[in-house]
Amino acid sequence: MNTISFTTEKIAKTFNRRKIFSEISFSLNKSDSLAITGRNGSGKSTLLKILANVLSPTKGEIGMKINDKIVKPTDYFAYLGLVSPYLQLYDEFSGWENLDLFRRIRGVDASVDYLTELLRRVNLWERRNDYVRTYSSGMKQRLKYAFALIHRPPILLLDEPTSNLDTEGISTVYQIIEEQKKAGILIVATNDAEDMKKCEQVLDLNTQASGKDPK
Amino acid sequence: MAFKLLLGIWLCLVIIAGISLPITKNPTNWYDLPFVPGLEDKARIIFFHVPMAWVTTLAFIISLIYGIRFLAKKNMDDDLKTAASAGLGLMFCILATVTGSLWAKFNWGSFWNWDPRETSIFVLLLIYGAYFALRSAIEGEEKRATLSAVYAIIAGATAPFFIFIMPRIVEGLHPNEAIVSKGKISMNPTMLLIFLSSLAGFTALYFWMLNLRVRAERLELKHHMKGE
Amino acid sequence: MTTFSAISATLTIFKKDLRSELRTRYALNALIMFVITTISVILFAIGNESVSPELLSGILWIIIFFSTMSGLSRSFVSEEERGTVMTLHLIARPLTIYFGKLLFNLILLGALNIFTVILYLLFVTGFNVSSYSIFIVTILLGTLGLASASTIIAAIIAKANTKGTLYPVLSFPILLPLLLTVINATKLSVEGAAFIDAVGDFQVLISYLVVITTISYLLFEYIWKE
Numbered sequence: 001m002n003t004i005s006f007t008t009e010k011i012a013k014t015f016n017r018r019k020i021f022s023e024i025s026f027s028l029n030k031s032d033s034l035a036i037t038g039r040n041g042s043g044k045s046t047l048l049k050i051l052a053n054v055l056s057p058t059k060g061e062i063g064m065k066i067n068d069k070i071v072k073p074t075d076y077f078a079y080l081g082l083v084s085p086y087l088q089l090y091d092e093f094s095g096w097e098n099l100d101l102f103r104r105i106r107g108v109d110a111s112v113d114y115l116t117e118l119l120r121r122v123n124l125w126e127r128r129n130d131y132v133r134t135y136s137s138g139m140k141q142r143l144k145y146a147f148a149l150i151h152r153p154p155i156l157l158l159d160e161p162t163s164n165l166d167t168e169g170i171s172t173v174y175q176i177i178e179e180q181k182k183a184g185i186l187i188v189a190t191n192d193a194e195d196m197k198k199c200e201q202v203l204d205l206n207t208q209a210s211g212k213d214p215k
Numbered sequence: 216m217a218f219k220l221l222l223g224i225w226l227c228l229v230i231i232a233g234i235s236l237p238i239t240k241n242p243t244n245w246y247d248l249p250f251v252p253g254l255e256d257k258a259r260i261i262f263f264h265v266p267m268a269w270v271t272t273l274a275f276i277i278s279l280i281y282g283i284r285f286l287a288k289k290n291m292d293d294d295l296k297t298a299a300s301a302g303l304g305l306m307f308c309i310l311a312t313v314t315g316s317l318w319a320k321f322n323w324g325s326f327w328n329w330d331p332r333e334t335s336i337f338v339l340l341l342i343y344g345a346y347f348a349l350r351s352a353i354e355g356e357e358k359r360a361t362l363s364a365v366y367a368i369i370a371g372a373t374a375p376f377f378i379f380i381m382p383r384i385v386e387g388l389h390p391n392e393a394i395v396s397k398g399k400i401s402m403n404p405t406m407l408l409i410f411l412s413s414l415a416g417f418t419a420l421y422f423w424m425l426n427l428r429v430r431a432e433r434l435e436l437k438h439h440m441k442g443e
Numbered sequence: 444m445t446t447f448s449a450i451s452a453t454l455t456i457f458k459k460d461l462r463s464e465l466r467t468r469y470a471l472n473a474l475i476m477f478v479i480t481t482i483s484v485i486l487f488a489i490g491n492e493s494v495s496p497e498l499l500s501g502i503l504w505i506i507i508f509f510s511t512m513s514g515l516s517r518s519f520v521s522e523e524e525r526g527t528v529m530t531l532h533l534i535a536r537p538l539t540i541y542f543g544k545l546l547f548n549l550i551l552l553g554a555l556n557i558f559t560v561i562l563y564l565l566f567v568t569g570f571n572v573s574s575y576s577i578f579i580v581t582i583l584l585g586t587l588g589l590a591s592a593s594t595i596i597a598a599i600i601a602k603a604n605t606k607g608t609l610y611p612v613l614s615f616p617i618l619l620p621l622l623l624t625v626i627n628a629t630k631l632s633v634e635g636a637a638f639i640d641a642v643g644d645f646q647v648l649i650s651y652l653v654v655i656t657t658i659s660y661l662l663f664e665y666i667w668k669e
Contacts, residue, residue: 016356054532088525088527105535106534338619341616345613345616354604364665369595372655373651
């Protein structure tokens with residue numbers, strides 16, 4: 001992917017007449033990274049879900065261009081990857097079955113070797129044939145990363161990226177983050193200071209102010 | 216204000232005419248109504264029962280239209296109208312079913328017979344009931360509006376099947392030939408006049424009530440939002 | 444996405460639901476027992492009375508209707524209850540999910556109905572089919588129509604609160620035209636009518652199937668999108 005562009009214009013979300021946020025606008029290109037921060041309940045996860053196209057905004061538009069071609073909203077899902085505490089995987093299937101399932105449904109060109117590589121990377125290779133319901137929360141979190149990366153998404157969205165992870169897991173995640181920043185766009189929703197440092201720009205939902213945060 | 220009074224007077228006249236104009240075997244005076252064999256005095260029901268059945272169908276269609284509009288534009292006001300119309304439709308449906316059932320008792324001896332038209336109005340009642348059961352089971356406003364609009368459309372799509380298949384399957388009791396024969400409405404002119412006036416009156420009543428309900432709901436909404 | 448990959452994705456969703464069901468057997472055991480229990484209750488209630496074949500035709504479809512209501516909502520409701528709806532949102536288009544689950548419901552209902560019909564034919568005396576051609580086509584078209592209508596309604600109630608009781612309430616008015624027609628056709632098959640007599644009913648069933656499936660296809664995305 002040579003050029004990627006991900007823009008939002010005046011995104012607003014209201015739930016049962018309670019306004020959560022409004023006028024969220026930003027524009028990101030390849031190798032941009034954005035941290036979304038704010039106190040609990042300010043709508044970080046909600047905004048991320050809207051950006052991942054799993055929730056509709058009350059108002060506003062999202063635009064995506066890959067290699068200068070406009071992507072239709074019905075196709076967004078092919079270019080987005082999401083890791084979130086709200087994400088659930090199928091716990092009656094094994095880790096491997098889950099990934100294989102997602103690979104087939106997505107219709108991606110990922111080979112069995114790539115799945116192997118992903119599972120090794122997130123350190124789940126040994127447990128790949130165990131049912132997900134036997135996984136610890138940290139293992140589930142790591143599997144979610146494998147899930148998000150199956151289709152090598154140009155845009156990666158992470159909600160609380162380091163939750164439930166030990167130091168080894170966190171360092172794997174930071175590696176993934178660095179690679180993503182080079183290859184595409186990264187958006188992180190978090191209050192963790194370390195996580196925030198990984199991003200160039202910050203969008204604070206408390207004040208709904210956004211600005212570049214020079215490293 | 217004037218409209219309300221006019222409507223009230225109109226409907227009163229219709230009701231009086233429907234109930235009191237004499238039914239004679241050979242209508243000679245302009246105010247005489249014809250004698251329909253088998254129906255006699257009970258023919259009067261046509262002035263009330265049929266318009267109610269008509270209005271409940273109209274209410275459903277209008278509900279459906281606003282539901283489709285909501286899906287297209289996501290304007291909550293359209294959902295407000297859908298629900299208001301459906302509420303009125305439910306009321307008129309109950310009235311139509313009850314008046315029909317009472318008349319069935321007097322005319323054919325039993326309250327219910329699963330005659331095609333009886334079954335159709337009952338199914339409409341079930342649809343209205345299901346519609347409101349669905350609405351009360353969803354919390355989010357927009358989701359409630361979307362899902363109930365979708366259900367109304369699905370129900371509206373299956374309704375025509377009813378109209379066409381039922382007569383094939385079940386023998387009908389409803390009087391048809393006495394009044395509608397050879398595709399033309401061959402009703403005595405006075406009767407036709409009263410019937411059409413009643414139809415117009417009830418339709419106007421529906422629209423007036425719909426207007427009131429919509430305005431009331433909008434006010435309540437505004438009040439509710441201010442209170443937050 | 445090419446047509447091939449769309450079909451492949453749909454089949455994968457179907458296979459996922461199938462494998463999940465076979466592995467956990469949440470629904471299958473309950474459904475089989477439901478059919479057995481219901482037929483037993485009916486047999487018990489009939490006792491030694493002779494019941495007209497017409498009535499028995501209606502009862503068969505009552506059993507089928509309620510077993511449909513017991514089993515066909517699981518496909519959508521389980522995703523909601525487990526929170527995997529968002530996962531599906533992330534990996535597939537709405538229609539892929541719809542057709543995958545429709546296929547699953549179809550196979551599930553088909554298997555269940557074959558089971559029900561066989562038990563019914565074996566154990567309910569007085570119910571004897573004379574024209575099997577009518578009977579088989581009726582069961583086939585009835586199953587297709589039932590599965591189609593029940594699937595879209597299941598998608599709706601999965602997003603509501605009181606899912607269990609709401610499902611038959613919403614489904615019955617929608618299914619009534621189908622039920623009346625299949626009961627009528629079943630009666631014809633028991634009376635030994637000629638195939639040509641049932642063609643009218645079959646036409647109704649086919650047009651019902653087309654209408655419901657088309658409407659579902661057009662409306663599913665509105666139901667599915669949050």
